[in-house]
Amino acid sequence: MAKFKYYWEDFQPGQVRELGSTTVSREEIIQFATQFDPQPFHLDDEAAKASVFGGLCASGWHTCAMAMRLMVTNFLHETSSLGSPGLDNLKWNKPVFPGDTLRLQHTILETRPMSKRQDVGLVHTVWAMFNQHEEQVLHMEGWAMFRRREKSPEPTPLANK
């Protein structure tokens, strides 16, 4: 009786999942930026208009955090997820503005066993987030660890010499 719907064995390269959407408010953008990224273009309309972004926009870390929330709520909570060692090639392609609705798409690139732990496997994925105009606002390539459904059998002991 499995505890989760998805274990490492259930992931295959090429699988694409739509992981829902979220709408971000002006208040949420300012609240996150006040706490973690108080740069003028995340807090102040006039400063933001004069910036390269052209208007008040979300911290890139806020965009990542919103993607993570969709990932957990609409996927990871049904999996044997054990966290992530890191990621690569993170791009904030476009600014995220107040009222934007962001959807997350998740594609599996590759899976491999973990050499150090027989009960854990790694999964390499692309996260892509799009706004309501179908413009991509976020891209990243992450590694995640998942518990395996069944441990591989222990290696057969070498014959006594």
Place this chain on the structure above:
Amino acid sequence: MAKFKYYWEDFQPGQVRELGSTTVSREEIIQFATQFDPQPFHLDDEAAKASVFGGLCASGWHTCAMAMRLMVTNFLHETSSLGSPGLDNLKWNKPVFPGDTLRLQHTILETRPMSKRQDVGLVHTVWAMFNQHEEQVLHMEGWAMFRRREKSPEPTPLANK
């Protein structure tokens, strides 16, 4: 009369800056995770003890957000920063636990003019965060855009033909 202390021209490869430290509480870890990363090992002591992390620990996105806050407060607010297009090679090397004190170190790898905009330059940097045991908890390599102190002169017009 420059508005900022540091413009793109002031950054040189090899410069290392210590950007202060911050201490994270259990309440802050749980608050961030509740909003953005509600996985059991970020919220619940028993689940976390049974996880690969061995105890309740911060969301990796929370660690990044704390690094960003130090970056803004202790560096970017004195600069002509224009935001970042993205980053590479992000590693969450070790878990961050309640009560940990994290310090941020920033090293400049490379600078280059921006081909599309004469008034903007790019800076390639390493962010490294360490806990109070001098264990590295975060590594990333980011690109940032900074306004230049002075525009390059406009290209000389071609002679009339």
